[in-house]
């Protein structure tokens with residue numbers, strides 16, 4: 283029976299789950315339960331896997347041109363429904379509507395369009411062996427699982443499903459329990475675009491459902507977006523059946539501002555790197571290293587612009603800073619701020635806001651800036667995942683590179699300078715998978731995005747990701763008599 287809370291998707295339709303486990307889908311700006319979502323049971327997971335297996339048989343046998351056409355059609359439908367889906371993303375995540383309208387859905391559609399466009403160009407190679415020859419076939423892996431984080435729900439679902447499906451795989455997507463709805467809309471859009479039943483499926487639940495999937499013997503690949511600790515558990519669980527693994531995890535990325543930088547641009551970069559989506563972005567440049575000689579001017583400009591930020595009801599188009607994802611997460615961010623007050627100088631912000639019009643029960647924290655003297659402070663070392671920037675200073679290029687790299691993370695990094703020779707020299711030495719020069723957090727679909735070090739492994743976007751969702755079969759063809767030793 284299809285009920286309002288039917289949030290599982292398999293065999294091309296919504297279904298209710300069979301478990302008696304439920305979790306709340308909460309609007310973080312209002313602190314209000316929107317839905318009660320039923321978690322998938324082990325039996326449900328089996329049914330979803332059967333659906334994905336049947337979908338794989340049909341999809342992998344279709345021509346790549348036809349596969350690409352369906353992905354591109356899904357991109358068109360997604361764009362046409364931008365506003366409706368953006369509002370759902372805002373209700374689930376608390377991010378400003380202006381951001382969701384301009385970034386989240388379009389970024390997902392870009393991925394479907396991009397991989398839809400290259401699906402028909404996937405190919406193997408021919409090897410001339412002087413008479414005999416060999417060739418390679420680029421084949422899909424089978425059933426792939428995507429496990430999402432809550433900060434960019436539909437974008438993450440698209441970034442994982444688009445390359446997976448373009449390569450001929452089927453996918454089971456498990457959204458984060460805090461943002462469960464848009465993945466089901468994406469599934470319906472795929473079906474409307476002509477995707478055969480079972481090719482894209484949605485399983486709902488918390489870590490236990492994620493674990494049922496990562497341990498399932500029929501699943502060939504897991505792509506997780508989440509915390510470093512979760513990545514370690516997923517990798518360990520996947521090891522038992524030697525699944526392919528892509529891990530897009532957390533970070534504490536450095537943003538280095540040299541004395542010759544355009545300081546207005548650097549301030550804009552630092553704000554984008556810390557306050558967009560209330561700071562809930564994995565690649566954020568939360569350790570802002572500013573050359574000592576320009577630190578005072580930089581801080582003056584930064585404080586002046588931060589004061590102008592409009593925190594408010596995320597559904598208001600003028601809002602620039604929305605609500606954090608949950609009460610628990612808000613408390614965690616506030617704890618970091620309290621700790622920060624002991625180990626660094628609080629410059630601006632640093633408090634909860636309970637006076638937001640129409641949102642008095644929401645989880646709001648003001649954009650916060652600390653100035654820290656030492657890199658050993660907890661707020662400099664640990665991922666806070668909220669609107670909390672820490673500014674540090676440096677004098678020597680060599681020294682700041684060493685400090686930037688002195689972390690277990692390696693997701694991203696940024697450099698602001700007018701000296702492009704220096705910019706390239708510095709990024710060459712930074713241990714980060716994604717570096718920006720004179721900008722921050724831009725992620726066009728054409729360029730690979732992914733981590734170094736304990737921020738994970740593998741890439742999303744770009745051609746590089748196709749390798750992560752396909753495997754090469756080598757075929758040797760004998761054209762002569764066998765040169766047999768027997």
Ligand code: NAD
Pocket residue numbers: 429430431432433434456457458459487488489490491492493496506507508509510512513515516529530531532533563564565665667693733738
């Ligand atoms: P999380 O690790 O708590 O959860 C991520 C997903 O993993 C959820 O769907 C969750 O249900 C599932 N999960 C949790 N434990 C699991 C287990 N043992 N087995 C299988 N699945 C499990 O992360 P979150 O709080 O949802 O997201 C915030 C984190 O995600 C931050 O650390 C952030 O940096 C990171 N992130 C990384 C990227 C990236 O591209 N590198 C992008 C966005 C967010």
